[in-house]
Amino acid sequence: MASKDHGGGAPRKDGSDDDCxxxxxxxxxxxxxxxxxxxxxxxxxxxxxxxxxxxxxxxxNDDKPTTCSVELAGARGLDPALAPGATSPAFDLVVHVDNGHVYELCHGGGDVVISYAGVPLARGRTPSFRLAAKDTGRWPVNVTGAGLGIPADLSRLMTAERRWGVAQLEIDMGLAWQSFTCDVLVGGQPGASACRLA
Structure with missing residues (x-):
């Protein structure tokens, strides 16, 4: 007598399989x-x-890098070092920052070095600041030198280049974990000069 299949057995011999x-x-x-x-x-x-x-x-996808520019608001002490009444070189800058990022930019201050023809003239620091996403800001920066005046040869070169309208200060600046370099005309038209990544 054949036993009945109560489930759990092999598939049926007729080829049908409900669990395929x-x-x-x-x-x-x-x-x-x-x-x-x-x-x-x-x-x-x-x-x-x-x-x-x-x-x-x-x-x-609208995130863009931080960009900046520098404006030379004033310069003093650019006389030869041995000239009577010579004072330390000093520069008044206005730093413009454009935060292109989609997040807040926090800057804890950075070094600024101003040179002429490769010769450092003055050092200073940018202030600390916070800048909201996609916002712009501007800050005054005062940079001063340690010595009196500038070397005589450099003074003669600067005088000649100012006469020709090509005298440029080179400004190296640390800003928001990046280094920027800006070229600013001495005695040129007022306005901000764009900086480039160093």
């Missing part, structure tokens, strides 16, 4: 294809109307 999983594989394939098509043809999220304005912040 074909339906699950078909559904998984359809879901994967649908997801792939949506991802392929859906436009970027930040290009959809209103997405950028949801929280008022700029999109991540």
């Amino acid at each position: 999983g074909c339906g699950s594989w078909t559904i998984a394939l359809l879901l994967y294809t649908s997801f792939w098509l949506v991802m392929k043809y859906l436009p970027p999220m930040d290009s959809l109307p209103g997405i950028r304005e949801l929280d008022g912040s700029p999109p991540c």
Whole structure:
């Protein structure tokens, strides 16, 4: 007498198998294809109307580097070192900073060195500041030298180049974990000169 199969046995001999999983594989394939098509043809999220304005912040792909420029507001003590009444070189700068990042910029102060024809004339520091994302700011910076006047040869070169309108100070500045170099005309037209990464 044949025993009855009460489940858990081998598949039936007629070839039918209710647990082959074909339906699950078909559904998984359809879901994967649908997801792939949506991802392929859906436009970027930040290009959809209103997405950028949801929280008022700029999109991540709008992140740009920090840029800066320097304005020479005044210069003193550029006489030859042995001239009567010679004083230490001193420069009044205005540093303009543009935070292109999508996050706040924190600066703890940095060194400033002003040179002429490769000869350092004065040293100072930029102030500490915080600058909000995508914001701009400007700060006065006073830089002074240690000695009196400038060397005679350098003074003659500066006098000649000022006459020709090409006398340039080189300003090296540490700002927000980066080093910038700016060339500023001595006695030139007022205005800020763009800096470049050193």
